[in-house]
Amino acid sequence: MILILNAGSSSLRCALFRDGQDAAVWRVHVAGIGNALKLTVTGGLDLADDPPPDGDLDAVVGWLMARMLRLPDLRLRAVGHRIVHGGTRHVGPARVDEGLIAELEALAPFAPGHQPQGLACIAAVGGAWPDLPQVACFDTAFHRTQDRLAQIEAIPRGLTEDGLPRFGFHGLSYAHVARMLPRLIGKTAKGRIVVAHLGHGASLCAMADGRSVATTMGLTTLGGLMMGTRSGTVDPGLVLHLIQSRGMTASEVADLLERRSGLLGVSGISDDVRVLEASEAPEAREALDLFAYRIARETGSLAVALGGLDALVFTGGIGENAAAIRADVCGRLACLGLDLDPGRNDRGCTRIERVGATIPILVMPADEEREIAQETEGLVGTRMTASPSPPS
Incomplete structure (x- = not known):
């Protein structure tokens, strides 16, 4: 199974997918974080007895990780994350390690309402399952296929070459549309x-x-x-x-x-x-x-x-x-x-x-979580392992 976390500026979406299946086992959506929380759950997961706490994203992610650790028979082989900004280097998903985290932290000023939230989810998963593979899937990656003229601004060339091109976002949503559209219009x-x-x-x-x-x-x-x-x-x-x-x-x-x-x-x-x-x-x-x-x-x-x-x-x-x-x-x-x-x-x-x-x-319904699961599964392979035990 692959767990997906998709953090927005004031929301958190979570979904669980079995290998190779398009439909999620269940989905959780917490909206209105920092304001008026609204919890929506679809599928066979019951969270009615323990709703998310009021507070910031860290509190909600902590609540979610605690609930995941209590689920019986949750056998994860990876967790995939939506990361809004991947910079110029990443044209596809990447395995999370210390070097990648440092790289993504440096990009936070370009997506201040989203990048810290994605990094917070990575940290929370690392605390719950230190040895579980994590994969970052980037909203910017889909747009790296653009011609140079579509990617540069009319500013001094040195600034563009120093990492200030046009990136584009919502790439995971667009990738999902591109993958599903042939089924609808051939x-x-x-x-x-x-x-x-x-x-x-x-x-x-x-x-x-x-x-x-x-x-x-x-x-x-x-x-x-x-x-x-x-x-x-x-x-x-x-x-x-x-x-x-x-x-x-x-x-x-x-x-x-x-x-x-x-x-x-x-x-x-x-x-x-x-x-x-x-x-x-x-x-x-x-x-x-x-x-x-x-x-x-x-x-x-x-x-x-x-x-x-x-x-x-x-x-x-x-x-x-x-x-x-x-x-x-x-x-x-x-x-x-x-x-x-x-x-x-x-x-x-x-x-x-x-x-x-x-x-x-x-x-077409947006389904970034399914696209993240697709990319994560492609990167980590098909071997199933039991979720590591939480730290003592």
Whole structure:
């Protein structure tokens, strides 16, 4: 069995997979860490008698490890982790060791809301099972196939060569879509595809032959589309103005762009699409309109990078569940040949284009945990071993 840990900025997902099986034995999702905790469990695992504690991610991970150690017959041969930033060196999963941990710690400033959380999970597993192999699977790795022009910024060459290219993120989600898409649209999956991973964090990826060609995020998880609380890409002159003319510190600007912007900042109400859709406030409508406009505009940009568009895929929590957002985006992209079926879209069908439309439009569940399990299994091999005993 392979245990998967996927830590977000305020959430933790955990799943257990048997060798070679697509369906998880069980899944655990703890949302609202540091705020209002919400526990969701699917599969044959009962945690009702011992809910997670209030507190930070460390407390929740500690609770989860304690529960795992009490499970009978849990025979693990590896633990796989989602690590958001793998830098320029990693194009695939890597076995965790002291050298890798030091490397990932150095990358934390580029993903401050995610990298420390992934490292905390690695440390917790090491404390529970010191001898159990751990594998880091990187969100950045999927995008290392991009051409150089897609990876460089228009900054002095020396800075790019010193480790400051465009990276791109959500790669595990995109890799899952690339692997599953041929089952749904056949040979078209090898064509020119734009995938919209829309959640609290959001980005788009242009894929050709199942490989990343371009993406909206860059050096950090702050760039690209507007998101729940993140601004996405803004004029760099705005940052300079806030520091030089408004007297804000770099930390204050970072907080503004990362935690007080996006849907929350524009609406002044919430970062949750469901709350904004239920609101009658014009500010809520404007935030949703801007979100869809930015998605459509960037989709057009990626279609140019691909030389056309053969399919559009929605995934992530918003992409999977917000029919109105999908309809707005597709309406704005009608000029590219997209033709949405409103009924199919409202019902949340897998295929939501009209019958006879030339460009497939799909809704696909995100499953980063399954992709991590796939990569972990490929790296550690197929030999099953009993989980080591916890330290005394």
